[in-house]
Every structure is written in structure tokens, then in C-alpha cells.
Amino acid sequence: MAELAANHIGTSLQRVPWGIWALLPIILQAIFRRRGGYRYRSFISLVCLMISALYGVAASVTLPILGKAHLINWTVARFHKMINKRFLDIGSQVEGEENFAKDGQSAIYVCNHQTLLDIVYMGAVFPKSTSVVSKKALKYYPILGWFMILSKSIFLDRTNREGAIKQARQAAEDIHRKKTSVFIFPEGTRSGVEKVDLLPFKKGAFYMATQAKVPVIPIVVANYKEIFNPKQKHFGYGDIKIRVLPAIETKDVLEDSASIDTLANNVRDQMLTALLEISSQEDAKTK
Incomplete structure (x- = not known):
């Protein structure tokens, strides 16, 4: 009896038009992108990250051949933003896009860092011709590290202050030579979403900006604990606000420690003010 039932089911499935099978992933995506608990959605998020990293490895190999190496990270x-929107319904609302550096101009982009989910929102504001600055340990991660190495990411060893400054100086030279920009999280580590605040800023980004004599452009992502809160095991969906602040010039800033401290504190103060303004629950469309 069981064999007859199995044969009947198999025959029925074979009669399903191929078009239905082709639409099945889209149907499932539409049904489940707003569903599932913390573990399920965290797993899907990890899958999306690995797919994006694999795509990044392929892009890092093929785009330079096509003369488009400056588009690798962008x-x-x-791509990562797109698949997270498709499979997890996580999106963003960006204001202040007019403050991005114009084509052919370089800048140091600094952004607050709350959780690993930040890399989803980076996709909405990541400029072309821009390299990523990251901690050195990430280069040893499977797949993700391969992509970051191939895409010429800048790895800073934050445990070695002199080494970090030397690497920042080398990055500043590359900014002029390659006419690129740099994207960095100046807090140096994740601040979390439990409190709407910023950690003290590391100085590498600001040494880099003053040495290259390029502006600092702050990017502020609103607190999104109503969407994602790992401590409370909550993973929802929705759009979060991101604000791009006006550029802060560094041409007249000296490269001494006191001047760098003043610049870093000025940038942090502006970003914290913006963070508090855009992080109200009324402003964030969350579930």
C-alpha cells in the first residue's frame, strides 16, 4: 500500500508543469522572508553572507579582467543588500546621499558599527572605487577572507599602534595613487544595540584622512534593536534609516596627536547627535 501511494505521488509530481517548479523558490521566498525565529533567520543571514562572499571571489577575479576592478566591493x-531584502525583507532608507564624494573624488567614509548585520546596510551606502578597512583577523576566515584579500581590503592590526599608523600612511598613499576612497568603522568593534551610543573612536581613519588630505564623510545607521537584537534572540524585518552627513574637510588639520584627537571627537559628536535623532522607534519601520 505504501509503495502504491509513493508511486502515485511520484506520478502526480511528474505532471506538475516545469513553470511551477521554476516559480517555487520565488513563492517560498515570498512566504518565508518575514517568517521564522531567531535561529532560522540567523542561519539564512549566514547563508546570504557566504553566497555574497563566493560572488565576491568571482567578482574579484573577473572584474579586473574587464577593467572594472574599482567596482568589486560596490x-x-x-548584491548582498539585494539578497537580504529578497530572503529576509531587510532594507534601508537613506537620506543625505548628496553628501557622497563626487565621481573622481576620494574620501574616508566612517560608519558606526552595531552588530554583524551592519554589512547588510553597508550595501545601501557603499560607494564605488572604495576599499574596506577591517581588523587583521578577518583575512583568515574561509571564503570571506579570500574575498577580502582578492578585493584589496586594508587590514589593520589594532593591537599594534605603530603598525596601524604605518598601515594608515600606506593607505593614504594608495588613496592618491589609485584615486580610491576608504570605508571604515572607527569604533574598532561592535558597540551593540542595547544602548543608543557610540564607543570611543580609534584614530586610524583620521590619521589616514589627514595624511591623504581628503574629507571625512560620516555615515550613521540608526539603532535597529527592534529589527535585530542578538541578546534578546530577536530577528525581525523592516527598513532602517541611514543618514550621510556633510563632508568634514581635513586639509588644514595637522598630523599631530592633539589635532587628530580633536578631529576624531568632532566627527564622533556629529555622528552621535545624528544617531540619537534617527533612532527613535517612530522613525524606524520595524517588525
Whole structure:
């Protein structure tokens, strides 16, 4: 009896038009992108990250051949944003896009860092011709590290202050030579979402900016604990606000420690003010 039932089911499935099978992933995606608990959605988020990293490895190999090496990080960021919107319904609302550096101009982009989910929102604001600055340990991660190495990411050893400053100086030279920008999280580590605040800023980004004599452009992502809160095991969906602040010039800033401290504190104060303004629950469309 069981064999007859199995044969009947198999025959019925074979009669399903191929178009239905082709639409099945889209149907499932539409049904489940707003469903599932913390573990399920965290797993899907990890899968999306690995897919994006694999795509990044492929892009890092093929785009330079096509003369489009400057688009590697930009296209991977956009791809990661797209698949997270499709499979987890996580999106963003960006204001202040007019403050991005114009084509052919370089800048140091600094952004607050709350959780690993930040890399999803990076896709909405990551500029073309921009490299990522990250902690040195990430280069040893499977797949993700391969992509970051191939895409010429800048790895800073934050445990070695002199080494970090030397690497920042080398990055500043590359900014002029390659006409690129840099994207960095100046807090140096994740601040979490439990409190709407910023950690003290590391100085590497600001040494880099003053040495390269390029502006600092702050990017502020609103607190999104109503969407994602790992401590409370909550993973929802929705759009979060991101604000791009006006550029802060560094041409007249000296490269001494006191001047760098003043610049870093000024940038942090502006970002904290913006963070508090855009992080109200009324402003964030969350579930």
C-alpha cells in the first residue's frame, strides 16, 4: 500500500508543469522572508553572507579582467543588500546621499558599527572605487577572507599602534595613487544595540584622512534593536534609516596627536547627535 501511494505521488509530481517548479523558490521566498525565529533567520543571514562572499571571489577575479576592478566591493555590497531584502525583507532608507564624494573624488567614509548585520546596510551606502578597512583577523576566515584579500581590503592590526599608523600612511598613499576612497568603522568593534551610543573612536581613519588630505564623510545607521537584537534572540524585518552627513574637510588639520584627537571627537559628536535623532522607534519601520 505504501509503495502504491509513493508511486502515485511520484506520478502526480511528474505532471506538475516545469513553470511551477521554476516559480517555487520565488513563492517560498515570498512566504518565508518575514517568517521564522531567531535561529532560522540567523542561519539564512549566514547563508546570504557566504553566497555574497563566493560572488565576491568571482567578482574579484573577473572584474579586473574587464577593467572594472574599482567596482568589486560596490557590486558585492549591492548584491548582498539585494539578497537580504529578497530572503529576509531587510532594507534601508537613506537620506543625505548628496553628501557622497563626487565621481573622481576620494574620501574616508566612517560608519558606526552595531552588530554583524551592519554589512547588510553597508550595501545601501557603499560607494564605488572604495576599499574596506577591517581588523587583521578577518583575512583568515574561509571564503570571506579570500574575498577580502582578492578585493584589496586594508587590514589593520589594532593591537599594534605603530603598525596601524604605518598601515594608515600606506593607505593614504594608495588613496592618491589609485584615486580610491576608504570605508571604515572607527569604533574598532561592535558597540551593540542595547544602548543608543557610540564607543570611543580609534584614530586610524583620521590619521589616514589627514595624511591623504581628503574629507571625512560620516555615515550613521540608526539603532535597529527592534529589527535585530542578538541578546534578546530577536530577528525581525523592516527598513532602517541611514543618514550621510556633510563632508568634514581635513586639509588644514595637522598630523599631530592633539589635532587628530580633536578631529576624531568632532566627527564622533556629529555622528552621535545624528544617531540619537534617527533612532527613535517612530522613525524606524520595524517588525
